[in-house]
Amino acid sequence: MIEFDSPLALATLVVPFVVALALLAARRPPLASTGTLEVWREVSAEAAVQPRRRGAPPLSAWALIAGLCAASLALAGPRLPSARNAPWRVVVDRSPSMYERDGGGTRLDRALATLREQVPTSLEYVAASADFATAAFSEFPEEWRRAPAGDWREPDWSALDDVGVLWLTDTASRAPERASLIAVGRDSASSVRPQLRRFVLDPVLDPTPLGRAVLAWAEARGYERATDARPVALSVLLATSGAERPMRCEGGAWTLSGSARRLEVPLDAPSEALLSTEDGALVLARPGRWDVGLLPGCRLEGDDLAFALDVAGKLDRAAVGYEDSTPLSAPTIALGSPAPPSRPQRSYAALLATLSALLAGLSLALRERGA
Amino acid sequence: MRAEDGLVPADSARVEFSTEFHARLERFVARARSRASREDGRRGAARGQGVELEGHRPYRAGEDLRDLDWELLARLGQPWVRVRRAEQGERLAVVLDTSASMGVGAPSKLQLAAEVALALSCASLANGGRSLLLAHGEGGRVENFSLRSANARAASIAWMEKRMARGAGRLGDLLSDPGLRRAHRVVVLGDLMDAEPAEVLTLAGWGRRVEVVQILAERELAPQVTGGVEWVDPEVGASLQLAVGERALREYGHALDTRLERWRTACRGRGQVHRLARSDAAFEDVAGALEP
Numbered sequence: 303m304i305e306f307d308s309p310l311a312l313a314t315l316v317v318p319f320v321v322a323l324a325l326l327a328a329r330r331p332p333l334a335s336t337g338t339l340e341v342w343r344e345v346s347a348e349a350a351v352q353p354r355r356r357g358a359p360p361l362s363a364w365a366l367i368a369g370l371c372a373a374s375l376a377l378a379g380p381r382l383p384s385a386r387n388a389p390w391r392v393v394v395d396r397s398p399s400m401y402e403r404d405g406g407g408t409r410l411d412r413a414l415a416t417l418r419e420q421v422p423t424s425l426e427y428v429a430a431s432a433d434f435a436t437a438a439f440s441e442f443p444e445e446w447r448r449a450p451a452g453d454w455r456e457p458d459w460s461a462l463d464d465v466g467v468l469w470l471t472d473t474a475s476r477a478p479e480r481a482s483l484i485a486v487g488r489d490s491a492s493s494v495r496p497q498l499r500r501f502v503l504d505p506v507l508d509p510t511p512l513g514r515a516v517l518a519w520a521e522a523r524g525y526e527r528a529t530d531a532r533p534v535a536l537s538v539l540l541a542t543s544g545a546e547r548p549m550r551c552e553g554g555a556w557t558l559s560g561s562a563r564r565l566e567v568p569l570d571a572p573s574e575a576l577l578s579t580e581d582g583a584l585v586l587a588r589p590g591r592w593d594v595g596l597l598p599g600c601r602l603e604g605d606d607l608a609f610a611l612d613v614a615g616k617l618d619r620a621a622v623g624y625e626d627s628t629p630l631s632a633p634t635i636a637l638g639s640p641a642p643p644s645r646p647q648r649s650y651a652a653l654l655a656t657l658s659a660l661l662a663g664l665s666l667a668l669r670e671r672g673a
Numbered sequence: 674m675r676a677e678d679g680l681v682p683a684d685s686a687r688v689e690f691s692t693e694f695h696a697r698l699e700r701f702v703a704r705a706r707s708r709a710s711r712e713d714g715r716r717g718a719a720r721g722q723g724v725e726l727e728g729h730r731p732y733r734a735g736e737d738l739r740d741l742d743w744e745l746l747a748r749l750g751q752p753w754v755r756v757r758r759a760e761q762g763e764r765l766a767v768v769l770d771t772s773a774s775m776g777v778g779a780p781s782k783l784q785l786a787a788e789v790a791l792a793l794s795c796a797s798l799a800n801g802g803r804s805l806l807l808a809h810g811e812g813g814r815v816e817n818f819s820l821r822s823a824n825a826r827a828a829s830i831a832w833m834e835k836r837m838a839r840g841a842g843r844l845g846d847l848l849s850d851p852g853l854r855r856a857h858r859v860v861v862l863g864d865l866m867d868a869e870p871a872e873v874l875t876l877a878g879w880g881r882r883v884e885v886v887q888i889l890a891e892r893e894l895a896p897q898v899t900g901g902v903e904w905v906d907p908e909v910g911a912s913l914q915l916a917v918g919e920r921a922l923r924e925y926g927h928a929l930d931t932r933l934e935r936w937r938t939a940c941r942g943r944g945q946v947h948r949l950a951r952s953d954a955a956f957e958d959v960a961g962a963l964e965p
Contacts, residue, residue, distance in 0.1 A: 331901030331914055337774030337782070337864040338893045338929060339906040342913055345924045 307379030307651075314377055318370035325363045362668035369661030376654035390421060390482070391438065394429045394446060395471035397456045401449040402472070409472040410447060413486040417470060420484065425468075430457035500528045502537040507594060511558065511602035512577075512585065513538075515613035522614070536617070538592040541565055546597065551579050555608040558584075560600025565593055576616045587616070686776040686838045688787040690830060698792060701957050705796035710739055729753040756801065763802030766856035767793055768847045769836065770863025771809045773907040776838030777864075778890025778952035783838040785888055786862035788956035791833055793860055793963065794820045805852045806832065809842035815850055841908040844868045848876060860884045860963060864893070866932070870939030877945050884946040884963050887936060894929070894951055896922060 306312065336342070394400075400410040417425075426438040429446060432455040459469060459478065467481040477483075501520055507513035516538055520527065528534045544563035551558040558577070565586045567573055575583035576592070586593045602609055729742055732752035740754040767790040775783035794804030803821040806829065810816030818832040819825075844863065853859055859876050865887050877883040892898075898917050905912040915921065933949060940947035950959045 331903045332898075333903045333905055333912075334892060334898065335774075335777050335907045336893055336904050337777050337866050337889070337906070337908075339904050339911060339913060340866060341925060341928045341932065342904050342915060344928050345921060346913060346915060 304380045304382065307381065309378060311377035311379070312374065314374040315371065317374065318367045321370060322363075322367050325367075360668065362665045365661045365665035365668060369658045369665060372654045372658035372661060376651045376658060379651045380654070381650060390423065390425050390468045391466060392417065392425050392427045392468045392470050393435070393457060393462050393481075394427055395457055395469070396429050396431065396446060396450050396454045398449065398454065399472050408447070409486050410470075413470050413472070413484055414442065414447075416486055417468070417484050421468065430462065431455050432458055499523075499525050500532065500534040501525045502528050502534050502539070504538060504540045504594070506540050506598055507538065507596075510596060510598055510600060511606070511609060512594060512596055512613065515610040516617070518610050519614040519617045523617075534590075536590060536592065538594060540597075541593050541595050544595060547581065549579050549581065549584060549596075549600075551577055551584055553604075553609060553612055556602060556604035556606070556612075558596070558600055558602050558609070561597050562595040562600070563597065565595045576613075686773070686781075686783075688784055688834050688836045690788075690791075690834060694788065695830075697957065698788075698795060701792050701960065702795045702799045706799045709800045728756045730756050763797055763800070763858065764856045765794060765797040765802055765804040766853050766859045767804060767806050768844075768853070768859065768861045768863075769806065769808040770842075770844055770847075770861075770865070771836050771838055771840075772842050772844075772863075773839050774864055774866070775888075776907060777893065780952055781838060782864055782888040782890055782952040783836065785950065785952045785954060785956060785959065786886070787833045787836060789862055789886065789950075789960045789963075790860070791830060792956050792960040794829065795826060796960070798823060798826065804829075805856060807847050807850055807852065808836050809840065809847065810835075813840050813842050813846075815846055817850065817852060838907075845872060848873060856881060858882045858884070860886065862886045862888060864889055865936065870936050874939060874943045874945060877943050882945065883940070883943075884948070885936060885940055886948045886950055886959060886963065887933065888950045888952055888959075890952045896925065 394410070396410075400413075401408045424440075425442075426440055427442050427446075428438050429436045429450075431453070435457070456471070457469075459481075462469065463478050463481045465480050469478060469481055469483045469485070471483070471485050501516075503513060503516050503520075508517070517527075519525075525535070541563045544565055546561050546563055549558075549560065549562045562584050564581075565583045567583070567586065568588060573586050573588040575585070576587050577584040577596075582595075584595050586595075729745060730753065732741060732754050742753045742755050745751070745753040769783075769786055769790050771783060775781060775786065790806060794806060797804050798820055803819065806818040806820065808816055816832075818829055820829045844861075844865070844867075848861075853876055857880060859881060861873050861883065863886075865873075865885070870885075873885055874883060896917070899919075899922075901914065901916055903912050903914045937947045937949075946963065948959065948962055
C-alpha cells in the first residue's frame with residue numbers, strides 16, 4: 303500500500319478531473335434545434351456530409367491530464383510504507399512470573415495493554431526463554447496469554463539488547479542499553495536501576511530493638527547511613543501522629559511489648575505491614591520508606607538474634623530499589639529508538655514531478671502537431 | 674442548453690404579445706378595413722352598387738362614412754351602412770401548427786404564426802367576417818376559438834397566448850376538424866416539414882380557398898453553421914451530429930428547396946396560395962400578402 307507524506311495534496315487530483323470534464327464538454331458539438339432534421343438526414347444519407355464522430359479528446363489533452371495527475375501525486379509525496387514504519391520486535395517473557403495475577407489480570411495482560419497504549423505502530427512478536435526464541439508473529443498469539451507448558455525461564459536479555467527490540471517482561475535481570483523495555487510486575491523496576499546503598503534511620507529509633515536490628519542489617523549489607531539529602535534506598539522513620547495504644551507482638555522466638563502509634567495505611571502506594579498485631583500495623587513498609595509506630599521504650603523479650611534476622615529478611619526483600627521505584631500496578635516504560643529502516647526511505651515525488659513535466663512537454667508538442 | 678430528459682428545448686415555446694404588437698395589430702386591422710372599403714368602392718363603381726350589396730345595418734360610431742347609405746339617411750333620418758357579401762359571410766379558418774418544432778427560431782416560428790393568425794382573423798372580423806382558430810392544446814387534443822365579434826378579440830388574444838410549441842401533434846388532426854368544412858377560406862400556418870401537400874389541399878375546392886404559409890426559422894432556411902453541430906428535432910428528440918461544411922450547406926439548401934418547391938407546385942397546381950416566410954419576418958408583411 304502506497305502512503306503519502308501529504309495526503310491532503312491528493313485533493314488537487316480534482317484539477318485534472320475538472321480539466322478532463324471541460325475538454326469532453328468542449329469536444330461536444332453545439333446543439334441546435336431544427337424542424338428540418340429530415341432534410342439534414344437526407345443530406346447525410348447522400349454522403350454530402352459525414353456524420354460527425356464524437357471523438358475522444360486528442361492525445362495532447364490526454365497527455366496534459368496525465369501530467370496534471372502526476373503533478374498532483376508528486377505533491378502528495380508517495381512512498382512505500384516500509385520506508386518509514388519498520389516494526390518493533392517485541393520479545394515476550396513467558397516465564398511463570400508473567401502469569402502471576404497480582405494486579406488484575408496477569409502481568410503479561412497488563413504489559414500487553416501498556417504496550418499497545420504506548421507503541422501503537424506495527425509490531426512483531428517473539429516469545430523468548432533463556433535459551434530459545436520462537437518465530438516472529440505479526441499478531442500477538444492469543445494462546446500466549448495462557449501459561450505455557452515446559453520450562454520457560456527469563457530470556458537472556460543480554461543477547462536481545464538491540465535497537466528496535468522491545469522487552470515485554472515483569473522484571474529484567476539487567477537494564478537495557480539499546481533495547482526498549484516495558485515491564486509490569488511486582489519487582490518490575492527494582493533490578494534495572496542502580497542500587498542506592500544508603501539508608502536513613504530516625505535517630506529516635508536507634509536505641510530501640512527495631513533500630514538496633516536495622517543498624518545491624520545495614521552494617522552486614524554494606525548500607526551507609528545517610529547524613530545528607532542525597533537519595534537513599536530506605537528511610538525508617540518514627541510516626542509522629544496517630545493515637546498511642548499499648549501493644550504486644552509475638553514472633554517465633556521473641557515478644558515485643560510496649561506502646562505504639564496507630565499507623566494509617568497510605569492509599570497512593572502499595573504498602574505492607576512488616577510487624578503487626580490484631581490491632582493494626584506496627585511497621586508499615588512502602589517503596590523507599592518504613593513508617594514505624596513502635597514508640598521508644600518498648601521491650602524485646604526472647605531471642606534478640608531471631609528478631610534481628612526476621613527484620614533483616616524483610617529489609618532484604620523490600621528495601622532494595624524502593625527508592626523511586628514504581629508502584630506495583632504501574633508499568634516501567636523505557637522506549638528507545640525503533641528498528642532502523644530496512645531500506646533507505648524512498649520518495650517518488652521527484653520521479654512523478656519529472657514525469658509531469660515530460661507529459662506537459664509532450665502535450666505541447668502534440669498540440670503543435672495538431673494531434 | 675441540453676435538457677435533462679435528453680430533448681433540446683426549442684428556442685422559445687411560448688407565444689407572447691407585446692404592447693407594441695397590439696398597436697401594430699390595430700394599425701394592420703385599420704389598414705385592412707380601409708383597403709377593403711376602397712376595393713369595395715372600386716368594385717361598386719365598376720359593377721354597380723347592387724352587385725355586392727347584401728343589405729343594411731345600423732351605423733356604428735367610427736365606421737367608414739363611405740359605407741354610409743346616404744339615401745337611407747335622407748329618407749329615414751337614421752344612419753345605416755351597406756352590408757357587403759364579404760362582411761356578411763366570409764368564414765375564415767386559421768390552422769395553427771403548434772408542434773415543438775414551431776418553437777425553433779428567434780423569434781420562434783410559432784410566434785410569427787400566432788401573430789399572422791390574429792392579424793388575419795381580426796382583419797376579417799373588422800370586415801364583417803368571422804374566424805375559427807384551430808390549434809393543438811393540452812394533451813395534443815384539438816382546441817378551437819371562434820372569433821365572431823369585436824368583444825371576443827381580447828379572448829382570442831388570450832387564447833392565442835396559451836399556445837405553446839410542444840409535442841408532436843399531427844397536422845391531420847387539425848385538418849380533419851369539421852369546422853374547416855364550413856369555412857370559405859382556410860389559412861394553414863406551420864413549418865409543414867412533416868406534412869404532405871395533398872393532405873392540406875384536400876380542403877380546397879367547393880368555394881373554399883386554401884392558403885398555405887410555410888414558416889421556417891433563419892437557421893432552417895439559411896444555416897450559418899460550420900464545423901461540428903448536433904441537430905436535434907425538438908418534437909421527438911432525435912439528433913444527428915454532423916460536420917457541416919460549405920458543400921453540406923449547398924446540399925442542404927438544395928434539398929430544402931426541393932421540398933419547398935413541392936409545396937409551391939402542388940398549391941399552384943390546385944390554384945391555391947403558397948407563401949414562405951421566415952420566422953423573423955413582420956407579421957404585417959406575411960398577413961398582408963395573404964389578405965384578399
